[in-house]
Amino acid sequence: MGEAMRTSINKRFPWLKFAIPIVFGAFLGLVVAGVMHGVRGETRNIPKAPMRIHSEVPNRVFRGDLTGKKLVALTFDDGPADGVTTRLLDVLKEKGAVATFFELGMRMRAYPHITQRAIKEGHEVGSHTMYHQNLITLPEDAIRGDITEAKDVFREVLGEGPELTRVPYGNSNDAVKNVAGTPLVYWSVDTKDWESKNAGAVVENTLSNTRDGSIVLMHDIYDSTVDAVPEIIDRLRADNFEFVTVSELAEIRGVELVSGETYSKFEP
Numbered sequence: 001m002g003e004a005m006r007t008s009i010n011k012r013f014p015w016l017k018f019a020i021p022i023v024f025g026a027f028l029g030l031v032v033a034g035v036m037h038g039v040r041g042e043t044r045n046i047p048k049a050p051m052r053i054h055s056e057v058p059n060r061v062f063r064g065d066l067t068g069k070k071l072v073a074l075t076f077d078d079g080p081a082d083g084v085t086t087r088l089l090d091v092l093k094e095k096g097a098v099a100t101f102f103e104l105g106m107r108m109r110a111y112p113h114i115t116q117r118a119i120k121e122g123h124e125v126g127s128h129t130m131y132h133q134n135l136i137t138l139p140e141d142a143i144r145g146d147i148t149e150a151k152d153v154f155r156e157v158l159g160e161g162p163e164l165t166r167v168p169y170g171n172s173n174d175a176v177k178n179v180a181g182t183p184l185v186y187w188s189v190d191t192k193d194w195e196s197k198n199a200g201a202v203v204e205n206t207l208s209n210t211r212d213g214s215i216v217l218m219h220d221i222y223d224s225t226v227d228a229v230p231e232i233i234d235r236l237r238a239d240n241f242e243f244v245t246v247s248e249l250a251e252i253r254g255v256e257l258v259s260g261e262t263y264s265k266f267e268p
């Protein structure tokens with residue numbers, strides 16, 4: 001376009017030099033809005049990334065030297081519970097301790113981000129079944145239905161697992177053992193936290209009954225239980241204990257876990 005022609009266009013359409021940037025700006029705005037909408041829409045549909053059940057987290061205290069230490073596995077049932085489990089995870093993180101959570105499928109489905117956080121922070125998560133039914137009162141197909149539904153939730157939320165099961169009320173029979181498809185984990189120390197709902201009582205119950213290789217039963221649905229955990233960790237450490245997950249405890253003690261078998265402690 002020659003100089004003369006441009007001058008002529010500017011003269012005949014003086015508004016053009018304003019109109020072009022405005023039209024271009026509006027077009028750019030529409031493109032950006034469209035892209036942002038696309039990004040948001042896509043975020044909603046992104047499948048959850050599979051996560052390892054045993055994630056490697058650097059600087060975990062138990063990754064340090066365990067030589068000469070007594071070992072204990074703290075376990076928490078019935079969660080995840082919004083507010084309670086999250087506060088417990090904060091405490092465990094601050095103390096550099098790990099635990100094993102036996103979670104209900106129905107609650108995992110409601111709070112998947114809490115379960116995912118627990119795994120990310122180095123804890124172990126096993127199944128406590130889907131709906132906390134007393135399995136020994138159910139016909140085998142109903143037992144299978146509950147356990148299978150919980151497994152589906154593990155696939156949804158974590159991409160795999162569960163590798164361990166704790167049956168509600170500690171009640172299992174041959175049908176449960178056949179259907180579980182994982183080892184069944186019981187406990188050797190019952191804190192009775194659900195009964196006392198008192199942090200001091202939970203601390204004393206735990207300290208007076210925990211031995212090297214114990215599996216301690218608690219519930220991450222009571223604030224009083226979470227209140228007890230910092231003192232439990234500090235006083236057990238003062239007594240030369242360190243904290244490991246159930247699978248780690250079994251591995252360290254040389255026990256190969258078998259599907260359908262029951263375990264309540266891994267003493268030396």
Ligand SMILES: [Zn+2]
Nearest residue numbers: 077078168169
């Ligand atoms: Zn339970």
